[in-house]
Amino acid sequence: MDRVVSDDLAIILTAVLLGTACGLLGPFLILKRQVLLSDAVAHAVLPGIVLVFLLFGSRAPLAVIVGAGVFAVICVLGVELIRNTGLVHADAAIGLVFPVLFALGVIGVTEFAEGVHLDLDSTIYGEIAFTPFRTWEFFGLELARSLPLLGTVTLVNLVLLILFWKELKVTTFDPSFAKVNGISPTLVSRLLLIAVAVTAVTAFESVGAILVVTMLIVPAATSYLLTVRLLPMVVVSVLVAWVAAVGGYGSAVSLDASIGGAMGMVAAFCFLLALLFAPKYGFITRTIVRTRRRSLTAGPPPSVPEPAGRRSA
Secondary structure, X not given: OEEOOOHHHHHHXXXXXXXXXXXXXXXXXXXXXXXXXXXXXXXXXXXHHHHHHHHHOOOOHHHHHHHHHHHHHHHHHHHHHHHHOOOOOXXXXXXXXXXHHHHHHXXXXXXHOOOOOOOHXXXXXXXXXHHHHOEEEEOOXXXXXXXXXXXXXXXXXXXXXXXXXXXXHHHHHOHHHHHHOOOOHHHHHHHHHHHHHHHHHHXXXXXXXXXXXXXXXXXXXXXXXXXXXXHHHHHHHHHHHHHHHHHHXXXXXXXXXXXXXXXXXXXXXXXXXXXXXXXXXXXXXXXXXXXXXHHHHHOOOOOOOOOXXXXXX
């Protein structure tokens, strides 16, 4: 059976698609201060995995994605519901919801699936290096299944941003103004969070939870330091994710290291460069600007008139 793409290219394309899907949504999580949601989803999906196994006796990828996706949506809706009460902040709401769902999953494993080796590590925490070995057959051709899955998710996220760009923008920066103009911040926020949950769950099995969280947060945080407008922030976030994907793979091959770990380190290095040298917010850049301002404010030292009788001819 012929492969559509080589193993190396399959890994790179998977990382690029993941970076694109996450880069499109990550800036909104940064601006809404909900960056921990992706990590919460990684733990909250365990009950869905257990439920799928109990109902169908299977750990098939699509079944697991569906079951995990249901509880991922429950997680984000629960977080949104608690946050909308106004009694707790978004980070506290996340910290309240996902431990409950994760505990429910742990109980399900210990009570109904003990000894089946059914846990997050074996079921949904993937490894991007194994991407070429998880394949589907299309008309006699073999294709890494991460490519159509993540390609579909990326396309859906792009369409979502195109269709609801105005609504996402106004509800992110000024929810009160959005309400006055008939736009529901709650509905738009739920739509965004569901898209994040679906993206994360779809990618878990292919690349692993840590890389998903990295691609959702680090490129967006980097672009936040480099830009001052939303559209450039989204574009730069995707570009940084591409740099992390390609640069991380090249580094991993050169160093014979973990591919996902190398991609995460390249993304972190990009953030460090932005933190130091960003045109407006970079630490070193601001230090240089403050030094120049102080020197200009101080001005040249006042001249002292030379005593009479000591002037040169």
